[in-house]
Amino acid sequence: MHLQDRIIRYVYTALFLAISLVVSIIEASFSFSALISLPGVKLGLCNVATTAAFYVIDKKSAFYITVCRPVFMFLLFSNPFSFVMSLTGGLFAYASLFLTRKMYGKSISFCAVSCIGAVFHSIGQCIAASVVMGNSAIFAYLPLFAAASSIMGSISGVVMNIVIPQIKMQNMSKEG
Secondary structure, rough: OOHHHHHHHHHHHHHHHHHHHHHHHHHHHHOOOOOOOOOOOOOHHHHHHHHHHHHHHHHHHHHHHHHHHHHHHHHHOOOOOHHHHHHHHHHHHHHEEEEEEEEHHHEEEEEOOOOOOOOHHHHHHHHHHHHHHOHHHHHHHHHHHHHHHHHHHHHHHHHHHHHHHHHHHHHHHHHH
């Protein structure tokens, strides 16, 4: 890979990370408890940036965003428990994105990818909470978390259907 291509990849990765951080900060300022009375439920729109990076840049850049966003959020705003929850959920969602793309290629929709990622994010968070709290009772809530994740993942999928083609089109027009 040429130096110019690597620099462009780094710049895009930093841009997508910045977008995911800004969206994460905005989401953290809203409470969804009035709509859904499950602790920690968020729209998860910051994951649009990670998934877009996966499709537009590469898997490595998406992985960096998956790891760096929780680290920066922890350093700026959150606590160790939130960090562990966010990182574990993100890693599970990334793994599902990677495996889904490997298994289904381009034939799977952004909505499906997003829903699968959101559900795996919840699974990862339940595992992390269970380990941290030393109590597996949290898994009783997993069906509710999975249902909420599917709804939120669908919303992210709709956003991805709009955003990712636009990014690809802009990227192609710069190269041509």
